[in-house]
Amino acid sequence: MSKRFNRRSRSAVISVAAVSVLVAGAALTGCGRQRDSSVYTVLNSSTDETYHRWDAQAMARCGELLGVTVEQQSVPAAQVMTKALRMASSKSLPDIVQFDASEMPTFAEAGGLIDLRTLGLGTEDVPRGIVNFGSYRGTYYGAARSVNTLALFYNKDILRQAGLKVPATWAELRETAKKLTRGKRYGLALSAGGAEDGVFQFTPFMWSNGGDETRLDGPEVVQALDYWKSLLRDGSLSKSTVGWTQADVNDQFMAGNAAMMINGPWQVETLNTKKSLHWGIARIPVPKAGDPSVGPLGGAVLTVPNTGDERRERMAGKIVACLSSEREQLTYALNSWMVPANEKAAAVWRERVPELDALADQVAAARSRTAKLGAGWPQVSLALQSAFQAALTGQSSQAALQRAQQRATSGN
CATH class of the missing domain: 3.40.190.10 (Periplasmic binding protein-like II)
Structure with a gap:
């Protein structure tokens, strides 16, 4: 529940029915504007200068690897959901949205997200609790780069x-x-x-x-x-x-x-x-x-919105896979002091920051707020x-x- 992912207010709680109306239109009609086929956008809450810089560096590395440009659009954490909904209503959803994991089920229930497994993302090295953290009703919608707890x-x-x-x-x-x-x-x-x-x-x-x-x-x-x-x-x-x-x-x-x-x-x-x-x-x-x-498990998950543009969705899946890879997770976790979601990366992280070993133990027993x-x-x-x-x-x-x-x- 990092400081970037904990600013929900009463006004930020939006009904599933309202979300469904907006995202259904976006999914059925696809993208409402012409996009540069080599530029992909990530909506996130990395408004802090350091987090924004770290994310920009990771996106640049993944973009170079995949032959595309990956840009981020950052808004305060409490505004990610409302921003995504406004973009859905105007048929301009980004290619990737980084939701707080507690908000992701609302968008998923409305049919607004793609099953990441259909885009080639696996969960072999991710603990079951963290897979559940990014899942809704058994479907894996959100890949976590790192998680946190108290x-x-x-x-x-x-x-x-x-x-x-x-x-x-x-x-x-x-x-x-x-x-x-x-x-x-x-x-x-x-x-x-x-x-x-x-x-x-x-x-x-x-x-x-x-x-x-x-x-x-x-x-x-x-x-x-x-x-x-x-x-x-x-x-x-x-x-x-x-x-x-x-x-x-x-x-x-x-x-x-x-x-x-x-x-x-x-x-x-x-x-x-x-x-x-x-x-x-x-x-x-x-x-x-x-x-x-x-x-509680806290943090955010990378999701791919259902825009109806299968070609862009496939590339978005590859970008998510890169950003949540073992190497990128470790880099991100060492920068942010979070715990990598990947078990192999987490083992290296424990060795690198032994002063936070108790936190890793706490994460191992943590659970998602939305699991039930x-x-x-x-x-x-x-x-x-x-x-x-x-x-x-x-x-x-x-x-x-x-x-x-x-x-x-x-x-x-």
Whole structure:
């Protein structure tokens, strides 16, 4: 869930019916404008200068290999879906769209994407969980170059000075966070804001406790939210956590206002700019020793829209295959601190960045947010976002999650 792929808002949730009307027209009528047969376009969210440069370099290498020119059109992450829909309505869909994996099922369900296996892309060296990450109802629509998840980051100096070890269970995390809370410094920082950031950060607590997004008012989910409330009640979390994004959390950690934080590898580049900050990383604590730490898979997938132009779709498939090749995945992952989706590339990555080995372990047990609900995930996410805001500002977790379940089921 890199910082480029986590800016969904309530207004960004678009119904499958609306998507279907737009993409069906695009697929049936093909491209509405004449295109240069040697130029291919990728719509992505690489608006950050470094990511845009890395992507441009990768596209140039693949373009040279395939004898075409590959250009990128970058918009903020929250605008990728709406931009793709506008382009579909004007019959000008790009050749490749890089969707956040949580959004891809909506476009796929509407019939807007091509099965990548029919374009020659295989998944032999990709773990099943990551194949599922790019699939919808068993069809492989999205190739991931890299994936990410969440982990526990901690300030080595603060823990050492306090004589404390890195917590591994909920009880240990609560006790450690309480002991590390001093003055303006909180023991832990996390995002519980009313956006996808907060939901992304809640899933490890929900899933590791046996909770399920198909039953938001189940006892395991209630217990997980109650645990968050206990951290807030202890004073170990700032009351501002209900409004923090994951970027805000990182800012607090870097400023010394939090001894530990829940965050992802996309923050590493920024963390490393502060040479005096000695940080470590560990799996997210679990309810009790021996429980699996199950986090969310985050990131984006490269897809080929169904435009009706089979020749361009075949070449787009070759471009996706090149961008998601073992070599390109490793290059991209080493630049961005993400974990390669390809198992062979991931093995090399572990050797090259041993300080993030715990993250690779966390990825191995991670799961996709849309695995069970597909295109229904955005509605559940919105319901959970409202539940956090209500529960962390006074309402009982049970009542907040009962309302969330009602919203997720009824759609309002």
